[in-house]
Amino acid sequence: MPEIKYHYEGKIPLEMHKVRIVQKLNLVPIERRMEAINEAGNNTFLLKNRDVFLDMLTDSGVNAMSDKQMAAMMEADDSYAGSETFTKLEDKIREIFGKEYFLPAHQGRACENIISQAYVKPGTIVPMNYHFTTSKAHVVLNGGSIEEIVIDEGLNVESSFPFKGNMDIQKLETLINTHGAEKIAYVRVEAGTNLIGGQPISLQNMKDVYQVCKNHNIMVVLDASLLADNLYFIKIREEACKNMSIREITRAISDVSDVIYFSARKLGCARGGGICTNNKEIYLKIRELITLYEGFLTYGGMSVREMEAIAVGLEETMDENMINQGPQFIEYMVGALQEKGVPVVTPAGGLGCHVNAMKFVSHIPQNEYPAGALAAAVYLVSGVRGMERGTISEQRDENGNETFANMELLRLALPRRVFTLSQVNYAIDRIGWLYENRNLIGGLKFVEEPKLLRFFFGRLEAVSDWQEKLVAKFRSDFGDSL
């Protein structure tokens, strides 16, 4: 698809859609934001939407839906068993992925629960390019462990390498040879590694992983939740794929995956999920668990309306003009923040703009949670809600010691087709100002710390009066501005 060029401007993203339904936003004054973030235990997950201006927490279940998706929802066929809507979605999965069997589930982690229960046994290992919080938790819950074998460049925060989500093939071979193939439950490939900045994996790397796994008779499971962004990056960054259509790339990826699962809160821009495969044995093994945990095979915990929307959303994902919007906005935001000197993950990935808290607030030690502190500070000065993706998102080890994250990131998600460029510019302005005043930001400490997935419910407080000082500086620089 030819790029749109401008006569006067440089490279700015252009939306290939128009806004037809709007939702009013509130920007409450900084004094209220200060109260709100403390009521939320300095955890952006616990903020109430009424106190949030731009919700950049996640791209999950909050992408804008198209008119065609909304229209399809009206046609949904509601029945416990044998719904036409399910058949429509199953047909779309067959058409796009070429997978015969589709098993519905209510969201991505439900698929992870079921796949882990079916295949992870105590003492087994699941190698993966990089973990995602829920995918790791389910493997561990079933007595397994994970091994991260992303290429070294993947953990290099500032880089120009186009596929930082690639798996290190040598590390994979070594792992298999060291432990034996029978110890490997399956290899999990995450398209668009969430926790290291939405960095893509190349088609060639997926092919190489598959070859190694086939040589050892190991199953390859693709987490396709962030596939849309990854498809776009393969199209524009992978020379060998330049002339392939998005549909052809999707099929080529599917051909090197034994099982594909996805969160349709991300892929398909609706709410749900599912697992697909061509292998009847796998299908039969998983099927029982779907009915046990999710619902009957023709809905899997999803509403039929959402299933209709997913079928249309998957079709729309095959349109380059649709899937380019997120990555282009992210690239714009990353570039503009870099111009202000703000440390960000490069190259720009999918999902959102990732600010490097380790550098932004280099004076905050990791045991005072730099990324969590930065998330609280950004909310305070802007009303923008991001998500901590650092040590708070990790779990303590079995001895209760902190597991320091490889990266301390503040993720500012750009849900697809939701924000306008002026809203993105507002966020850039406030984060730029905060960077100039970064020395005012201090650390956080836990006051309530759940054992499992503590980042969802954990409550923290500031280690000093740094938030009051930041509010005072904001008032002195911005006057009575919101």
Ligand SMILES: Cc1ncc(COP(=O)(O)O)c(C=O)c1O
């Ligand atoms: C890569 C990846 N896998 C799995 C999940 C879990 O999906 P869900 O939130 O629908 O349970 C997510 C959600 O953020 C994700 O990003």
